[in-house]
Amino acid sequence: MITLGSMALDSLETPFGKAENALGGSATYASTAASLFAKPGIVSVVGKDFPQEHMDFLQERGIDLAGVEKAEGNTFYWKGKYGFDINVAETLDVQLGVVEGFKPKVPEEYKDAEYLFLGNFEPAVQKSVLEQMNKRPKLVVSDTMNFYIDKDPEAVKEMVKLSDIALMNDGEARQLFGTTNLMKAAREILKLDSELAIIKKGEHGAIFMTKDSFFSAPGYPLENVVDPTGAGDSFAGTLTGYLAKTGDLGEENIRKALIYASSVASYNAEGFSLDRLKDISQEDIDKRFNEFKKIVDF
């Protein structure tokens, strides 16, 4: 499994505390989460200032860093604050650093990977990674954000077409397809050559629609969200990692994958940065998976 995404240093403040230059970035969250199930490799870029300890941590998780370019300049930096509504981040500062103009180069040994997660980058950058693969992977999962939809919705729609699973959250789906009805938005995703549509709904869970079925994954009842940064990325990383591990892309298994993804994402929000992700075991994940069974039982 290969993950394209940012590697970042985050400074953030929530009602529960603050962290300076903590490890962040979509590839970091996604691959750390995925490493609970699979052996991910990262395609990304860091600056000369990126601490070696973070590289060591990722390597200890069994994550391949052959595709991480070390460039002149500073690592992508994000400074943000979560206030009264902890689900809403206020961006205080962004410094693109080495991410600006980044042209990913996929290492030879990655090019036959069957599972690919294209994390948060411009659609053109995501596309270039897909095009460098020797053959079309068995599963391509992509992510987007409102910033890219504002900028070029058609490019985002093209990525939806090129992906098997184009992840987006409810706000992004409503924006991209110009409808307030999420079911209609999911239908629009299906029209873009997609066999399945998954829309994340934050605290409300996620929906998963195919041509003739519908699944609703509940949100996990978290009473103490400490830091929601990376929730979407750990969700996406777990989803892809679990599917890579099991090799089963049937609807039933995708439903399971979504519950695992929700479990890991909910743990992630319980601590700052990757603190909680670093901690949790397969046993913890299974425990929460089983709790989800009880949560929807009637």
Next chain:
Amino acid sequence: MITLGSMALDSLETPFGKAENALGGSATYASTAASLFAKPGIVSVVGKDFPQEHMDFLQERGIDLAGVEKAEGNTFYWKGKYGFDINVAETLDVQLGVVEGFKPKVPEEYKDAEYLFLGNFEPAVQKSVLEQMNKRPKLVVSDTMNFYIDKDPEAVKEMVKLSDIALMNDGEARQLFGTTNLMKAAREILKLDSELAIIKKGEHGAIFMTKDSFFSAPGYPLENVVDPTGAGDSFAGTLTGYLAKTGDLGEENIRKALIYASSVASYNAEGFSLDRLKDISQEDIDKRFNEFKKIVDF
């Protein structure tokens, strides 16, 4: 089962059409929905202008109208419009009419009812109906709205205390308890002498929390919401009616009741006014209940 609530004439416009002076009101929706399961009686007030055909319709559903006062003046009138986001109503006109200063009088034959739904009225009016009962009913379900929370949050909290199930939607719960975290809001409901907390989340379904359990009812995947008026009232009416019919207030049965409530509420949104509610059969409701099983299965 007894239902306190408004009986109204609604003029409304949605992207799918318009209706003038259609039958509306919380007691109307709630008791029509409840009549699928139980034999409800209404406590309400109408004006001299209230069409006899609506009274006939309710009576044909087996609804007892002994508690409907016919007063001098006009029936409560609401004019609203649903636009691009069909979940958000814009109120264009409200005429309280006979509802202003309404002092409900509970008929003798209602006073031993074991199931009571206190629909949308000022907390003082809700409380006066509860106080007129001969004995504390086995189940008291109440509803509120943001208007009453703005006006007197302490009175609303007192009604939460007096009810077994105090229904509110997510926005109302966040407002009443000053938190953005719905789990924390549900915990606050439990602190008010309540054994259970139910929070409705519109398209995202509903949650149901007790001291040591948590249930998430998914939203039904409606692609065509024609008119969402009365969704909360048909939900509440079904919930109370189903519990009245089964007489079982155990957690497992309440979970079932919530799914039935979601089923009926989703049908209601498929037509104008009470058009769809009038139509549906027990078979339709069971069909949707079984669909919900598939929607959460993993």
